[in-house]
Amino acid sequence: MKGLGIVTTQSSAEPTRRDFLYIATGAVAAVGAAAAVWPFVSQMNPDASTIAAGAPIEVDLTPIAQGQDIKVFWRGKPIYIMNRTPKQVEEAVKTPLSDLKDPETDQARTKAGHENWLVVTGICTHLGCIPIAHEGNYDGFFCPCHGSQYDSSGRIRQGPAPLNLPVPPYQFVSDSKIQIG
């Protein structure tokens, strides 16, 4: 009567029927307990209405004058849409890749034929603050939290952030309208 009764006794060298029963019971119970945890974890993920609400949105570009920008929200994230001046575009295109921490050409970050339009997710790649447009040393974005600076193509140039501001999936549906998502 001492001990747990569940451990194998030393005298039985081979597994007995009893051991098999104990192991099987324990294993089935463990599988059940593990499976029961899943719904409690899964419920933390975005629910069906949140996922559905993340559908693509359309944005009209006509009100944005050159040198201005707007912020729209898609999936709860701010998206900067900037109508860049020719000077900004030129700076972005001319910057040699060797100057960049996260090398990427301006062409790769804009759509051909619409080079003046920069569309980036306005979330600092350091720790998630929102950078301010048209500030900093590179005519792009400046993050007030820990001083990251992005250029006019949204590429990281200085400060603790490791990566460029990401470009969300988008396309031009007409010359003055884009669809994000």
Next chain:
Amino acid sequence: MSGPSTYQPQNPVMKWLEARLPIAGLVHSSFIAYPTPRNLNYWWTFGAILSMMLAVQIVTGIVLAMHYTPETTLAFDSVERIVRDVNYGWLLRNMHAAGASMFFIAVYVHMLRGLYYGSYKAPREVLWILGVIIYLLMMATGFMGYVLPWGQMSFWGATVITNLFSAFPYVGDSIVTLLWGGYSVGNPTLNRFFSLHYLLPFVIAGVVVLHVWALHVTGQNNPAGVEPKTEKDTVPFTPYATLKDVFGMSCFLVFYSWFIFYMPNYLGDADNYIPANPGVTPAHIVPEWYYLPFYAILRSIPNKLLGVVAMFGAILVLLFLPWLDSCKVRSSRYRPLAKKFFWGFVATCLLLGWLGAKPAEGIYTVLGRVFTFCYFAYFLIVLPVLSRVEKTLPLPNSIADDVLAKGKVGKAVAASIAVLFAFGVTLGGGSTAKAAEHEESPPSQDWTFAGPFGKYDRAQLQRGFKIYKEVCSNCHSLKLLQYRNLAEPGGPEFTLDQAKAIAAEAQIKDGPNDAGDMFERPGRIADTFKSPFPNEQAARAANGGAAPPDMSLLAKARSYPRGFPQFIFDLFTQFQEQGPNYIDALLQGYQDTPPEGFNLPDGSFYNKWYPGHSIKMPPPLQDGMVTYDDGTPQTLPQYAKDVASFLMWAAEPHLEARKRLGLQVMIFLIILSGLLYFTKRKVWANAH
């Protein structure tokens, strides 16, 4: 938890810890080495089952609170969003709602066991009183939890129960205002009930710790009611009691899962699928089944204050039980008279429960008074007198003797089945509440989604949607559905493109835009079904004063009593289709000429199945009205059936997932219970 531990750690880390915080020793002495009487029967596993249920309620409750909104205009919808959109939300909600009932079933078994075997007697008085306190806390928690979904029964239950306190002279009204935080049940009430409903389970858990502590000081009572004397009378808690408890828990989970996966609405009230409406009281306010006996006591006394006093007294009298029954013999096994009266008391409680669900009129009131008297007489007359006059049978010398003498497993099994059956009677009592009014029920149809393997018929749901769109949607909204639901698995399963096209046909109001104006745009699949009227007032004005109800939950919000004993069979046959049967019958139940002597108001129509028979809605469907492309007959009975199926899906979009997972869980639990049973037998073989 009693005395210094015998635990001797070998591992140096454990030694170090034990010298500073003897927690391992505490666990060891409380749950491993702790001696338990070796003759405990399965009624003793309900303590473990209750601990499990408390844990389940706390865990599911915390998770539900992550998604629930305690605000009167949002609460009802937030619960529906949990059920419809949150991953496994339907499961968590069913677990929590059915879990409350399971908790009470287990606590009633546990209390009756204590009563039968005299577990409240010296030296276990404090243990018993702590138990009564836990029970009171459970009642309060359960009541406040039932208010949170903010349906009709939630609201009116809250109103009625809080008004109990208005019975107290002088201070009554002030107390009620204080409870409400306003001049009626409203948003402040909901907020505080949510807060307290979250708090109280942790208070319960705290008192449970005291309860277990007290238990471990005095030791467990046992069926023989004699204290263990030698080591031969006891076995260590682990593995003997633990395995028995785990086996009991596993069997209880099978019972619990039956409700979670197959009968989620059996224990609830259909009226609670109608959002709270402070202007309309449901025809019958019936509390949850576990309060019914006390509700019957309340109503049987014709004086407001005395009724309330009697109701609370019925619970508080339990606190004095250790002194009301002074018989030295604990177990009713050796008290032939007390045993008979015990079963009489059980019957009294069940009958009071049945009466609590009946309308308070005629013979029911008389019976209510008789059984209220019986209830109190048991505690205040029978037990005190019996303890003085009863001739008890000789007790066994020791627990070991008792174990050798008995072998009546069959009897215990029979008793368990009888008790479960009796519980079934009370549980279903609520559904008979309205039986007196209706002479006839709508005919039961064959539904593809009925039974444990039920599935929706896709083509039927698509046809039903067509009827909704072309006919019903002119007046009825479907506010809890979004166009995307049409393409989701388990429903009509339109293709995504079809759903998009359906959505785009609707003009949805959006905005404001940059200029601050509202504008209309074609619907997207994430949009909610467009309502035919901008608000309830407009709906009412356009329909002769009666707003057409929202149809999202119609199939679950309409029901009819099945009567005794049918509702007990329903539990086993998984009958849950009252709603669709009613809708199907209603659509076909119009009669051009009302029966002789029926006075039909102007602008109303006679319908055989509508409560009161006078309905404002004109007959909505006629043969040939909607064109079917798949060759299905275009007749009224077919239309009625198709649209009723569609509405069932609208009310319960995850029905298929629920039944599918239910089957898996059931198979798993039955295998687990079987394995545990054999393991337990193997282990106990050493002890005999």
